[in-house]
Amino acid sequence: MDFRRLTYIVEVAKARSVTAAAHKLYISQPALSQVLAQVEAEVGVKLFDRRESPLRLTYAGELYVATAKEILASYETMKRRLADVAEGNEGKITLGLPVERSGYMLPEVLAKFQKTFPQVSLLLEEGGGKRILDLLENHDVDLVILPKSEESQEDKFQRRLIYPEEIFVLAQKPLPETQGKDYVEMKDLAAYPFILVKPGHAIRLRTDEIFRRSGVTPRILLETASNLTAAQMASRGLGLAIVPKRTIDVLAVKDQLQAYTIGINHETWDVDVIARKDHYFTRSEEYLIQLMQEEFSDVTL
CATH class of the missing domain: 3.40.190.10 (Periplasmic binding protein-like II)
Structure with a gap:
């Protein structure tokens, strides 16, 4: 089996461009085009719709690429096991x-x-x-x-x-709702603005889960791609942030923040x-x- 050709087709599918794939594979564009033509001739169907730009996989192409990925993954597993045998x-x-x-x-x-x-x-x-x-x-x-x-x-x-890592609510000043405790109940924070990490990040998934369980619809002031940015915004008093402990550990302004665990049993994630x-x-x-x-x-x- 020619694993090289499987790899080439998968890369063309990823890049959706023969030229871009050739650049990544360090081969010439004509050479890659020739490999693609040879493979399509062997299987008897077109793998890519060349009428569209960027390239689009045909249904046959989708089947070919999915199978090629499985074969390449199995091949990599075999090589890894052999390498492991060799210490x-x-x-x-x-x-x-x-x-x-x-x-x-x-x-x-x-x-x-x-x-x-x-x-x-x-x-x-x-x-x-x-x-x-x-x-x-x-x-x-x-x-x-x-x-x-x-x-x-x-x-x-x-x-x-x-x-396991703890999750904290950060505020610029002590929150009256805590009554001097080192933890907060989310239901008591519904009136505060929040600075949250954008959807698609792990902490946002967990934050949304915490809000749902607490029955709170957050008032979102700002969304950012960074826990550090959210914490720094909180340190300026712009709103509350919800971040994992490791953010606080590396935060330059942590002395300017109040950090509260969430709930009496604390919120953690693995x-x-x-x-x-x-x-x-x-x-x-x-x-x-x-x-x-x-x-x-x-x-x-």
Whole structure:
């Protein structure tokens, strides 16, 4: 089986352009066009509708690409297992995670990881929760680090706990509704404006879930792509923010904020490593997960 040709067709489908795919694959556009023509001649159907720009997969093309991804994923699993037999000293780990979490979780862990696996490279794909889960489902990343939410898609993925993390409400000044307590009830905050992270991010999914359970429809003043930005806005008194603990840990203005846990039992979420159901964990991946668990096991709730 020619895995190279399968890879080429999948890349054309991703780029929706032969020219763009050729650039990414480091081959010439005519050479890639020739491969595409050869494959279509062999299967006897057109895989792409060339009358449209960008290119669009035909129904046959959709079937071909879906099957090609499954074959390539199985081939990668085989190679990873073979590499693991050879002590797992070489290879790569493609990791998807939110931008701000990568800066918080990876620096100390990677320094230790590279001492044990110096020949294993780590490639990062950063973005919102929905985007990186889509990358995982499409075999574009090996692992994802993401907190668990209602949309965890347990039927598609397997999860391993790294650590539980607390979620806080941030305010510029003490909130009268707390009556001196270190926690707040969301039902008491309905009148306040909120600065929330935009939909598509894991914290927004959890925030919406908290509001639903509390019976509160939030008055949203501003939406941002960053927990840090939301926290900084809260420090200026523009509204309340809801952020995970790691945001507070790295926040330069944390001394200017009041941080409240949510409810008497506190709101937490599990920060997990997520993989596809069929994923085989190499020795290097197992070690990376172990390091993250050890690094954050003493995070206080």
